[in-house]
Amino acid sequence: MRKWASVCFCAAIIGIKDPTAQNHLDYIEKQMLGDSMKAKITMKITTPNWSRELKVNSNLAGKNKALVFIEKPARDRGVGTLKIDQNMWNYFPRLKRTVIVSPSMLLTSWMGSDFTNDDLLNTSSLANDYDHKKSDKIKIDGKEVIVIRNTLKKNAKAVWPLIISYLDQDNCLPYKYLYYNKENELMRVLSFKDIKTFNGHKFPSYWKMFPMNEKGKYTELIYENIEYDEKFSENYFSLRTLTRN
Amino acid sequence: MTKLFYLLFFVSLTANSQVEFDYFGNLELQTRKAWNHQAGKDANQNWDQEDFYLLYGNFSGRVGVNQNSIEYNIFARYANSDLYGDDNLNNQIYNFPERIISRDLFRMVHYESTDQSRFDMLINKLYYEWETEDSRFVLGRMFINYGMGEIYNPINPFSTPQGITVLNNVAQGSDGLRFTLFPSLDHTINFYILGDKRYYDYDGRYARTLWAQGQIVLEKGWQAIYVLGEDQKRFKSGFQLSYELARGTLFAQYLRAGEPQGEIEGNSLEDYLIGYDRQLSEKWHLRVEAGYQKEDDLRDFSVFDERFLPQEYFIAFANSFQFHPLVKVTGTIIIDPEAEFSMAVLKSTYNATSNFEVDFYALGPIRKSPEKETLGQRVISTDLGLSLRYFY
Numbered sequence: 001m002r003k004w005a006s007v008c009f010c011a012a013i014i015g016i017k018d019p020t021a022q023n024h025l026d027y028i029e030k031q032m033l034g035d036s037m038k039a040k041i042t043m044k045i046t047t048p049n050w051s052r053e054l055k056v057n058s059n060l061a062g063k064n065k066a067l068v069f070i071e072k073p074a075r076d077r078g079v080g081t082l083k084i085d086q087n088m089w090n091y092f093p094r095l096k097r098t099v100i101v102s103p104s105m106l107l108t109s110w111m112g113s114d115f116t117n118d119d120l121l122n123t124s125s126l127a128n129d130y131d132h133k134k135s136d137k138i139k140i141d142g143k144e145v146i147v148i149r150n151t152l153k154k155n156a157k158a159v160w161p162l163i164i165s166y167l168d169q170d171n172c173l174p175y176k177y178l179y180y181n182k183e184n185e186l187m188r189v190l191s192f193k194d195i196k197t198f199n200g201h202k203f204p205s206y207w208k209m210f211p212m213n214e215k216g217k218y219t220e221l222i223y224e225n226i227e228y229d230e231k232f233s234e235n236y237f238s239l240r241t242l243t244r245n
Numbered sequence: 246m247t248k249l250f251y252l253l254f255f256v257s258l259t260a261n262s263q264v265e266f267d268y269f270g271n272l273e274l275q276t277r278k279a280w281n282h283q284a285g286k287d288a289n290q291n292w293d294q295e296d297f298y299l300l301y302g303n304f305s306g307r308v309g310v311n312q313n314s315i316e317y318n319i320f321a322r323y324a325n326s327d328l329y330g331d332d333n334l335n336n337q338i339y340n341f342p343e344r345i346i347s348r349d350l351f352r353m354v355h356y357e358s359t360d361q362s363r364f365d366m367l368i369n370k371l372y373y374e375w376e377t378e379d380s381r382f383v384l385g386r387m388f389i390n391y392g393m394g395e396i397y398n399p400i401n402p403f404s405t406p407q408g409i410t411v412l413n414n415v416a417q418g419s420d421g422l423r424f425t426l427f428p429s430l431d432h433t434i435n436f437y438i439l440g441d442k443r444y445y446d447y448d449g450r451y452a453r454t455l456w457a458q459g460q461i462v463l464e465k466g467w468q469a470i471y472v473l474g475e476d477q478k479r480f481k482s483g484f485q486l487s488y489e490l491a492r493g494t495l496f497a498q499y500l501r502a503g504e505p506q507g508e509i510e511g512n513s514l515e516d517y518l519i520g521y522d523r524q525l526s527e528k529w530h531l532r533v534e535a536g537y538q539k540e541d542d543l544r545d546f547s548v549f550d551e552r553f554l555p556q557e558y559f560i561a562f563a564n565s566f567q568f569h570p571l572v573k574v575t576g577t578i579i580i581d582p583e584a585e586f587s588m589a590v591l592k593s594t595y596n597a598t599s600n601f602e603v604d605f606y607a608l609g610p611i612r613k614s615p616e617k618e619t620l621g622q623r624v625i626s627t628d629l630g631l632s633l634r635y636f637y
Contacts, residue, residue: 050571052599073599075636077269084430086489087462094269094303095416096388100468104492104524112570112596238430239460240381245307 010146010172021132021148024167028174029127032203034228036061041223045113048216054111058120059230063128065237066121076111082242083121086157091242098243107159114188114209114219116159124158126150126165137169140176144169160187171195173204186212198226265309270318270637271414272302277339277630284615288623290333297326297339303414305370312377318370320345320415323362330360334624341410342417345369347403348454350420350440351386369418381425386418389437391458391470392485392498396534396561396579399500399516400472400483403439408534408563409577409590411606411630421454431462441477452478478505479514493523498536511543528567535560556581556619571596578611585613586622604632 011017014027036059043054055071066083070076078093081101088101106118118124130150137144145166152161162180167173177190188211192204207221235241277297281290301322308315328336337343345367346354354367372385392398395408403419421439428434439454456474463469466489473482483500502514518536525531537558561579568574573594580587592606609627612618 045570047570073636074269075271075600075602084462086466087468094271094305094414095390097390100393100487100494100496102492102494102522102524103489107527108524108530109527109567109570235427235430238427239433240427244376 010167010169013172021134022127024134024146024148024172025127025132025150025165027172028167029125031173031201033060033063033122034199034201036228036230036232038227038230039223040225041221043111043113043115044220044222045111046218046220047214052112054113056120059232059236060122061232061237063122063125066123067237067241068120070111078245080242081117081121082237082239083123084237088117088121089239089242093245096243098239103157114211114214114217115221118159124156126163129153129156129158130163138166140166143175145175146172171202173202188212196223198223199228201226201228262310266307267309268304268306270302270304271634273300273413273632273634275299275301275411275630275632277628279335279339279626279628281335281626282610282612284610284612284618284623285335285626287615288620290335290624291331292328292333295326295328295335297324297328297336299324299339301412301415312375314374316370316372316374317368318416318418319366320369321364321366323364325362327361329358329363334620335626336363338625339628341412342405342407342415344405345415345417346386346420346443347389347405347417348419348421348439348441349443350451352442353386369416371418379427381423381427383423383425386420387423388416389419389423390416391460393487393494393496393522394498394518394520394534394536395532395563396577397516397518397536397538397559398498399518399536399538400470400485400498402476402481408561409579409588409608411590411592411604411608411632413604413632413634419454432459434459437474439476452476472500475506476502478507478509479503480506483516490521491523493521496520496522505543509543511541512539514539514541530565530567532563533561534563556584556586556622558583581618581622584617584619584622586618587611588622588625600636602632602634602636604630604634606630606632 011019014023016023039058041056041058043056045052057069057071059067064085069078069080080091082089090099090101106123107116110117110120130152133149135147135149137146145168148165150163150165152158160179161182164178165174166176168175173195174192178186179188181187188209190207190209192207194204194206195202196205203223203226205223209219211217279297280294281292303318303320305318324340326336346369354365357364368386370386370388372383372387375382389403392401395406398406404417419439421437424436426434435458437454437456440451442451454476456476458472461469468487470485480503481500485496485498487494487496498518500516504513505511516538518534520534522532540557559579559581561577563577565573565575575592577590578587588610590608592604595603597603607629610625615623
């Protein structure tokens with residue numbers, strides 16, 4: 001009965017009687033990204049020996065446009081990254097220097113964290129770049145979750161060949177993502193919690209990424225504020241805005 | 246000039262203006278031990294080993310009101326070494342770039358020199374900026390930074406690339422006016438009117454720069470920069486093309502400079518660059534640059550003024566490896582195949598706290614035939630150094 005109720009609840013949220021894996025992932029992208037979003041994020045990198053904290057302003061519009069600026073620490077203040085379609089640039093305000101970023105940089109760590117440029121710029125899309133297979137529900141941490149196996153499409157450009165996503169039955173939002181490399185080894189785990197509502201969009205405001213190959217290290221993302229459906233001007237996502245300050 | 250900035254700035258204020266203030270900068274202390282080579286001694290560099298100390302910093306600020314802003318940067322540098330006593334060239338390398346103002350009309354420099362030290366304090370950025378819906382206007386001393394070359398970047402004569410130097414966050418200012426147009430999201434055009442009284446000597450004649458530089462984002466991973474204009478009494482034109490290849494970026498530059506105009510006689514110049522930049526793995530980044538710079542009859546290859554390690558042909562490999570999230574090691578080797586000369590630079594940067602970095606570096610020559618080397622190459626010593634860098 002409980003199982004039936006939760007299935008119905010998720011179906012009701014998405015608005016489809018028997019949602020497919022694609023329906024789930026489309027719903028998540030729509031719910032979490034909206035048409036556009038403007039977020040203030042605190043990033044905390046923790047290891048057994050050191051920790052760092054960054055403040056970031058992230059602006060996203062659809063899947064192809066992103067503009068991210070670092071607010072803190074002072075060393076990197078104002079450093080910006082712009083993505084338009086497949087083109088990317090970094091801007092270093094101290095020298096007023098704009099640099100073209102190679103696509104290969106997407107897989108690198110963003111500011112020493114466990115998130116990559118690809119994660120921050122939302123370059124790849126779980127909903128569009130992967131083939132999906134919905135499996136039986138399982139229970140993890142006492143929570144019933146929907147399991148979706150996402151395999152990278154043949155010609156898609158994304159970092160991870162396989163991502164397994166656990167979606168929370170209660171709200172249809174991500175609960176945990178498991179990232180596997182080409183050798184099918186689990187490389188990192190991203191968990192989500194603290195669902196908040198920003199402008200009518202439900203969003204897990206706390207993300208925690210664990211790399212499997214670095215014991216004791218993890219990176220937290222705390223979404224302090226998100227404004228959805230921000231009306232960015234036509235030329236906001238441009239080299240002009242990137243180089244404004 | 247400062248009064249003019251204030252006038253423009255305050256005229257632009259409106260009753261509903263919200264004023265934004267910002268300040269930032271960095272301070273760096275460097276100490277270096279250098280060992281001279283026989284090739285250096287043969288080139289009249291008469292010393293065996295020396296200590297070199299350098300303290301420098303940037304002090305920047307910005308005041309913005311609506312679409313108007315004033316930005317400044319004060320650069321101060323104190324260097325201490327016995328090498329300042331004679332006609333030694335090494336201090337020019339240790340201090341590179343020595344010339345912080347690229348196109349100099351307004352001076353704004355304080356300079357002191359003794360047999361053992363050199364102190365310079367200058368404003369290398371001070372400008373008023375006004376932005377409209379489809380344009381941007383800048384008046385004053387500004388940084389001009391474009392082009393992908395890190396070892397050599399011929400299409401930008403206003404900023405010297407600092408890929409193999411060990412100074413950080415040093416930018417060169419140029420005096421004049423910039424007008425930027427944004428015809429479309431994919432196309433930006435900058436028009437510059439600059440002046441330089443230091444082309445010969447500061448109190449002598451002056452050279453003007455009329456320069457157009459555009460940047461276009463093309464289809465399918467192509468991007469282009471074009472330059473055209475008059476600079477340092479020569480007509481110059483050139484371009485950069487870059488293309489996404491095998492998940493890296495392939496780029497090429499070409500600049501042609503005609504013979505000098507007026508009473509000075511000299512040759513025309515041609516500069517080429519080809520490079521490739523790619524992240525090879527999660528931690529390993531590789532850049533390769535190869536190029537040719539035609540020798541200028543007016544400025545021989547012993548002069549470090551504008552070109553670091555000047556030589557006609559070069560190929561350079563720059564690797565960086567992120568050993569640890571806080572430790573990055575970079576190794577660069579620049580090779581002159583004609584002179585059979587190479588220079589290697591190894592640098593390790595440790596991000597000790599959020600705003601504090603420590604660098605260890607080593608550099609030195611690898612030489613086979615000193616008689617083939619340029620003077621600039623012969624004077625390269627073997628150095629070990631330490632830098633402490635603080636950001637605010």
